[in-house]
Amino acid sequence: MGGASRRAGGNSFKASRRARLVSDRTWLTAFLMPAYAPDLNPVEGVWAHVKRRLANLAVVALDRLETLVRNRLKQLQYRPGTLDGFIAGTGLTLDTPTSP
DSSP, X not given: OOSEEEEEEOOSHHHHHHHHHHHTOTTEEEEEEOSXXXXXXXXXXXXXXXXXXXXXXXXXSHHHHHHHHHHHHHHHHTXXXXXXXXXXXXXXXXXXXXXX
């Protein structure tokens, strides 16, 4: 089982047509997922973390709120352990490519 992976959600006609196309390719593995799966999305963990850090702040202007959100996201860039935790919390793994 090598090659590329593809996630798909929903059950529309397009999805079933796509499933037939994918099943014809032996190098591609498809994982069917629900259309909305926040527990499998590490970005949901990032936003929940940022919202908790902003919860008790009273902002008087929208541009100030934007500055605060950007600041909180910037701080996360320097905390790779926290970001890894959001991925680990989903039960998914991060595969990093190896150099040849």
